[in-house]
Amino acid sequence: MNAMQKQVRRSSASVHHQRQYSDNFIDAPSKWLQPANLLQDYGLYGGGGGTQGSKWNRSLHRSMNAGSELSFDPSAPRNYSRSSSLHKSGDDSVSPNEYSPGLLDIHSFDTELIPEMPVRSLYDGASFHHPVRGRSLDDSEPYLSSNRSADTAHGLSENSLLKSFSSDKDRATPVAKIKVVVRKRPLNKKEMSRKEEDIISIELKTNALTVHETKFKVDLTEYMEKHEFVFDAVLDENVSNDVVYAETVEPIVPLIFQKTKATCFAYGQTGNGKTYTMQPLPLRACQDFLRLMYHTYRNQGFQLFVSFFEIYGGKLFDLLNDRRNLFMREDGKKQVCIVGLQEYKVSDVKTIRDLIERGNATRSTGTTGANEESSRSHAVLQLAIKRSADGSESKPPRAVGKLSFIDLAGSERGADTTDNDKQTRMEGAEINKSLLALKECIRALDNDQNHIPFRGSKLTEVLRDSFVGNSRTVMISCISPSSGSCEHTLNTLRYADRVKSLSKGGNSKRDPSSSTLNVRDSTAVLNVEDITTDVQNGRNRFGWPRELKRENPPLADIDPIPAGRADDNLPTSLYSGYYGLKGDQNDTIDDNFDCSENVFEQEKRPWMKKTELQTRQQDLAESNANTSSSDDDLNVLLKEEDDLVTAHRRQVEETIDIVREEMNLLAEAEQPGNQLDDYISKLNAILSQKATGILKLQKQLSHFKRRLNEHNVLVSSSEH
Numbered sequence: 001m002n003a004m005q006k007q008v009r010r011s012s013a014s015v016h017h018q019r020q021y022s023d024n025f026i027d028a029p030s031k032w033l034q035p036a037n038l039l040q041d042y043g044l045y046g047g048g049g050g051t052q053g054s055k056w057n058r059s060l061h062r063s064m065n066a067g068s069e070l071s072f073d074p075s076a077p078r079n080y081s082r083s084s085s086l087h088k089s090g091d092d093s094v095s096p097n098e099y100s101p102g103l104l105d106i107h108s109f110d111t112e113l114i115p116e117m118p119v120r121s122l123y124d125g126a127s128f129h130h131p132v133r134g135r136s137l138d139d140s141e142p143y144l145s146s147n148r149s150a151d152t153a154h155g156l157s158e159n160s161l162l163k164s165f166s167s168d169k170d171r172a173t174p175v176a177k178i179k180v181v182v183r184k185r186p187l188n189k190k191e192m193s194r195k196e197e198d199i200i201s202i203e204l205k206t207n208a209l210t211v212h213e214t215k216f217k218v219d220l221t222e223y224m225e226k227h228e229f230v231f232d233a234v235l236d237e238n239v240s241n242d243v244v245y246a247e248t249v250e251p252i253v254p255l256i257f258q259k260t261k262a263t264c265f266a267y268g269q270t271g272n273g274k275t276y277t278m279q280p281l282p283l284r285a286c287q288d289f290l291r292l293m294y295h296t297y298r299n300q301g302f303q304l305f306v307s308f309f310e311i312y313g314g315k316l317f318d319l320l321n322d323r324r325n326l327f328m329r330e331d332g333k334k335q336v337c338i339v340g341l342q343e344y345k346v347s348d349v350k351t352i353r354d355l356i357e358r359g360n361a362t363r364s365t366g367t368t369g370a371n372e373e374s375s376r377s378h379a380v381l382q383l384a385i386k387r388s389a390d391g392s393e394s395k396p397p398r399a400v401g402k403l404s405f406i407d408l409a410g411s412e413r414g415a416d417t418t419d420n421d422k423q424t425r426m427e428g429a430e431i432n433k434s435l436l437a438l439k440e441c442i443r444a445l446d447n448d449q450n451h452i453p454f455r456g457s458k459l460t461e462v463l464r465d466s467f468v469g470n471s472r473t474v475m476i477s478c479i480s481p482s483s484g485s486c487e488h489t490l491n492t493l494r495y496a497d498r499v500k501s502l503s504k505g506g507n508s509k510r511d512p513s514s515s516t517l518n519v520r521d522s523t524a525v526l527n528v529e530d531i532t533t534d535v536q537n538g539r540n541r542f543g544w545p546r547e548l549k550r551e552n553p554p555l556a557d558i559d560p561i562p563a564g565r566a567d568d569n570l571p572t573s574l575y576s577g578y579y580g581l582k583g584d585q586n587d588t589i590d591d592n593f594d595c596s597e598n599v600f601e602q603e604k605r606p607w608m609k610k611t612e613l614q615t616r617q618q619d620l621a622e623s624n625a626n627t628s629s630s631d632d633d634l635n636v637l638l639k640e641e642d643d644l645v646t647a648h649r650r651q652v653e654e655t656i657d658i659v660r661e662e663m664n665l666l667a668e669a670e671q672p673g674n675q676l677d678d679y680i681s682k683l684n685a686i687l688s689q690k691a692t693g694i695l696k697l698q699k700q701l702s703h704f705k706r707r708l709n710e711h712n713v714l715v716s717s718s719e720h
């Protein structure tokens with residue numbers, strides 16, 4: 001045992017604990033490795049075995065097996081101690097029949113049974129928001145159960161429970177906008193056989209985590225470098241999925257009824273437990289949603305909808321509708337909509353479980369060098385709470401809030417993909433690209449940039465909602481304890497650290513509905529009416545709120561063309577000038593103006609149709625007496641000019657962004673050579689497309705300037 005190993009073992013009691021658990025973990029694979037037992041367990045829930053091949057469903061079964069988490073009977077308290085025995089019962093001694101129908105019969109969900117529902121736990125900070133730590137997986141269940149029995153012991157009647165439930169709703173503790181939780185998994189068999197050590201120590205009280213990295217001096221003597229991190233919560237290998245749920249999603253559930261959009265996603269290297277962690281969460285959340293719907297919000301017309309899709313190779317597929325291809329769009333309110341996505345209204349847990357299993361079975365998985373059953377896609381499961389306007393079910397319901405669960409595909413380094421086939425490497429490239437895009441967004445938010453490159457990937461487009469407006473985001477970083485994964489682990493933790501820093505300022509400044517600054521990704525067109533209204537509403541003519549001081553006012557560096565200036569030369573250095581002068585700093589742009597060709601065609605102003613100078617002269621002579629109309633004309637023209645230049649600038653910025661993102665991609669994704677070629681040709685195609693767009697805009701701008709010149713000549717001649 002080397003010095004580092006000794007130190008690691010000495011440094012944390014949890015390491016020792018972990019060892020014990022790891023041994024169990026290997027000695028008793030039936031807990032979560034043997035499909036046979038899992039199927040048996042699955043049988044308990046009345047499901048079929050048709051999807052047992054899916055890692056997801058096995059994981060679901062595992063999580064069912066791992067506790068009371070998924071057993072749901074509103075008529076009986078959540079019997080955690082019972083589930084604990086169920087958990088222990090990876091052994092065969094307990095037959096399915098031994099479980100009371102009350103515990104396992106999820107069909108029995110009925111509002112009539114609700115009075116007996118132990119609802120308090122949902123808001124019981126004491127029992128749920130502070131998970132039990134340093135205990136074994138099994139230990140945590142009796143703890144929860146003891147809390148429950150404490151409720152009864154305190155003589156809380158059903159009514160008082162209900163009352164406390166409702167009032168707790170109103171004084172629910174504020175939930176952080178972004179919460180970053182790290183979960184460490186136990187060492188697995190492979191790592192043990194390679195004699196890899198646990199290099200992660202966790203300080204539960206302070207939510208601190210230390211990575212002990214072995215390094216070598218020049219003279220080859222070994223030394224230990226410590227990397228310390230602190231997160232919102234740190235969960236060690238002994239923590240059950242129950243506790244993970246309580247720590248992450250449970251506090252958010254009630255907020256969804258209050259128009260909140262929330263996202264929970266797992267991030268981490270392939271094989272580190274993202275699926276294992278994420279898989280049980282939606283079902284647990286559904287249980288709580290149903291409890292609230294049938295209880296606190298009883299008869300208020302709330303409905304629960306489930307949808308499930310995956311992002312694979314940059315495309316969207318409906319996992320509940322034969323992998324139908326889906327398209328992402330923005331609606332009038334700049335909300336992301338997935339066109340064609342099938343949503344299912346659900347009112348009982350069994351249906352939800354069936355749907356989740358169906359989706360899981362359809363999801364793309366594959367084998368990578370690091371994980372035999374690796375998720376090769378990002379899976380997005382959404383639970384939407386809707387309600388019809390009058391609270392009844394007669395009218396079509398409208399969305400109230402949404403909770404999305406995103407199981408990200410595993411991140412891999414190029415170096416780890418050498419033994420993968422081409423398909424897997426291509427998948428890896430796409431996955432890395434989207435994770436990189438996610439990182440770029442997080443970095444941009446972190447740096448307070450006004451432009452957030454959400455459009456970098458489908459994943460970030462979907463996730464955009466999570467970072468803006470009334471949203472909550474929970475990121476669970478899954479890490480391996482193994483010394484062999486040290487570099488990966490540090491990458492994951494640094495990533496998590498960056499996300500965590502986002503939460504520092506409350507981050508509400510980025511709500512695009514309150515400002516147009518952060519709407520780079522909007523495709524909405526700012527038309528004249530909008531501008532006028534905005535001016536009246538205290539915004540300037542570009543749609544920016546007046547009180548917002550822009551560091552780089554539009555056109556400042558691209559040679560603005562003052563009204564009346566007879567300068568017909570296009571700022572030919574526009575591109576290079578802008579790029580050179582502004583570089584990274586200028587991410588502030590007005591994207592409300594869509595400069596795409598089609599839009600531009602639709603947006604042509606009436607004055608452009610008047611081509612003859614005489615006509616204009618005549619028009620102008622007729623309205624000569626009315627100088628205000630001439631001013632109006634000029635204003636319209638000036639606005640045209642601004643719009644054109646803004647559109648032009650946006651083209652340039654987009655191009656720069658694309659180049660920058662692609663360059664980052666090339667630098668960071670560590671792609672094998674053949675994929676570099678793909679990227680470069682893709683980049684070239686995008687650039688030439690953008691160049692054509694820019695040329696067109698330049699022509700239009702030049703044309704406009706001629707017109708403006710003519711107009712000025714006319715105005716000055718009429719004045720004389």
Ligand SMILES: Nc1ncnc2c1ncn2[C@@H]1O[C@H](COP(=O)(O)OP(=O)(O)OP(=O)(O)O)[C@@H](O)[C@H]1O
Pocket residue numbers: 032055184185186188237268269270271272273274275276277371373374375376408409410411478
């Ligand atoms: N906390 C944990 N306790 C016990 N087993 C775990 C834990 N986390 C992960 N595992 C096991 O490790 C293996 C890999 O986990 P999982 O498939 O969830 O990884 P992943 O991060 O989703 O991988 P990928 O990104 O490749 O899909 C699984 O067999 C899983 O059961």
